[in-house]
Amino acid sequence: xxxxxxxxxxxxxxxxxxxxxxxxxxxxxxxxxxxxxxxxxxxxxxxxxxxxxxxxxxxxxxxxxxxxxxxxxxxxxxxxxxxxxxxxxxxxxxxxxxxxxxxxxxxxxxxxxxxxxxxxxxxxxxxxxxxxxxxxxxxxxxxxxxxxxxxxxxxxxxxxxxxxxxxxxxxxxxxxxxxxxxxxxxxxxxxxxxxxxxxxxxxxxxxxxxxxxxxxxxxxxxxxxxxxxxxxxxxxxxxxxxxxxxxxxxxxxxxxxxxxxxxxxxxxxxxxxxxxxxxxxxxxxxxxxxxxxxxxxxxxxxxxxxxxxxxxxxxxxxxxxxxxxxxxxxxxxxxxxxxxxx
Ligand SMILES: NC(=O)c1ccc[n+]([C@@H]2O[C@H](COP(=O)([O-])OP(=O)(O)OC[C@H]3O[C@@H](n4cnc5c(N)ncnc54)[C@H](O)[C@@H]3O)[C@@H](O)[C@H]2O)c1
Ligand SMILES: O[C@H]1[C@H](O)[C@@H](O)[C@H](O)[C@@H](O)[C@H]1O
Numbered sequence: 001x002x003x004x005x006x007x008x009x010x011x012x013x014x015x016x017x018x019x020x021x022x023x024x025x026x027x028x029x030x031x032x033x034x035x036x037x038x039x040x041x042x043x044x045x046x047x048x049x050x051x052x053x054x055x056x057x058x059x060x061x062x063x064x065x066x067x068x069x070x071x072x073x074x075x076x077x078x079x080x081x082x083x084x085x086x087x088x089x090x091x092x093x094x095x096x097x098x099x100x101x102x103x104x105x106x107x108x109x110x111x112x113x114x115x116x117x118x119x120x121x122x123x124x125x126x127x128x129x130x131x132x133x134x135x136x137x138x139x140x141x142x143x144x145x146x147x148x149x150x151x152x153x154x155x156x157x158x159x160x161x162x163x164x165x166x167x168x169x170x171x172x173x174x175x176x177x178x179x180x181x182x183x184x185x186x187x188x189x190x191x192x193x194x195x196x197x198x199x200x201x202x203x204x205x206x207x208x209x210x211x212x213x214x215x216x217x218x219x220x221x222x223x224x225x226x227x228x229x230x231x232x233x234x235x236x237x238x239x240x241x242x243x244x245x246x247x248x249x250x251x252x253x254x255x256x257x258x259x260x261x262x263x264x265x266x267x268x269x270x271x272x273x274x275x276x277x278x279x280x281x282x283x284x285x286x287x288x289x290x291x292x293x294x295x296x297x298x299x300x301x302x303x304x305x306x307x308x309x310x311x312x313x314x315x316x317x318x319x320x321x322x323x324x325x326x327x328x329x330x331x332x333x334x335x336x337x338x339x340x341x342x
Pocket of ligand 2: 157158173174177231274
């Protein structure tokens with residue numbers, strides 16, 4: 001069988017990483033085209049990785065290229081909606097990094113476009129669904145290992161983010177992982193969300209940016225989730241997830257690192273970025289996505305509907321933050337059959 005031809009739009013940090021993954025780790029794929037809005041950026045990355053592919057500057061050309069079967073969108077958040085719409089309109093299976101779009105309204109437009117095909121065409125890059133440790137947590141919750149979950153205690157810390165990374169990105173780009181993940185882990189919708197502005201770090205010189213922040217969510221059965229988001233914590237990339245149940249606690253493991261005993265110290269390293277922390281999750285995610293779309297089967301990973309649910313919740317979170325932590329009630333439409341049919 002011929003290799004599947006992939007085009008990648010947006011060759012920044014994760015675009016370069018997925019380019020490497022799709023050419024070196026995932027079998028039976030050819031990356032035939034790349035595109036970045038910044039002239040020369042994609043070509044420079046091709047050269048750095050010793051690869052050859054068509055280099056476009058306008059994503060419309062990549063999407064319409066008959067030598068591209070599948071579109072991977074790794075462009076900046078604000079470009080996702082237009083790129084995904086164009087890819088779907090061109091009839092291409094599409095992988096879009098999270099968030100699916102900037103808000104729920106744009107996600108709904110994507111859903112309407114996808115529904116025209118009568119089957120799923122799109123997967124969203126919520127790769128934690130593929131991380132073996134989260135998969136195990138989900139199985140343990142489903143198998144009642146700790147009884148009914150009562151609370152969750154989470155941390156999403158980045159070592160740093162650029163000056164322009166504002167509070168809204170902390171929600172729609174950072175907290176969106178847990179917003180999506182927790183509802184998948186627990187198998188419940190959210191009832192409400194609030195975002196508390198807390199004492200700010202001096203690591204950002206812009207008093208309009210709220211960093212850190214505390215995101216609190218409650219599910220329909222009353223499970224309370226407490227998530228600290230801190231995108232300039234300075235010390236490392238630190239992800240925590242505890243699920244506290246009636247009979248016990250599930251703890252997300254930290255990535256195993258060799259411990260060093262030396263000079264009267266005992267230490268283990270902390271990772272500094274998402275690339276290393278979730279490397280295997282990204283690999284498994286792409287293997288699964290490509291296994292399906294390469295034989296023209298619908299992808300089965302996180303869907304546009306998951307992207308929409310996360311965006312509705314993120315919209316409410318932004319509202320809460322603007323309103324000094326007011327509780328925002330959430331109400332979701334029933335999941336369309338389209339997204340539940342196997
Ligand atoms: N799943 C994850 O864990 C994960 C990790 C990192 C990033 N992401 C997501 O991936 C996306 C990219 O993040 P990044 O850190 O690589 O950002 P980045 O800024 O390094 O890269 C984005 C690239 O997209 C390009 N771009 C923007 N608009 C474009 C357009 N219209 N056409 C073509 N190229 C365009 C930019 O020039 C840039 O090179 C974001 O949406 C982010 O949320 C997801
Ligand atoms: O806050 C970052 C997250 O920790 C990563 O996992 C990526 O999603 C990245 O896009 C975000 O900026």
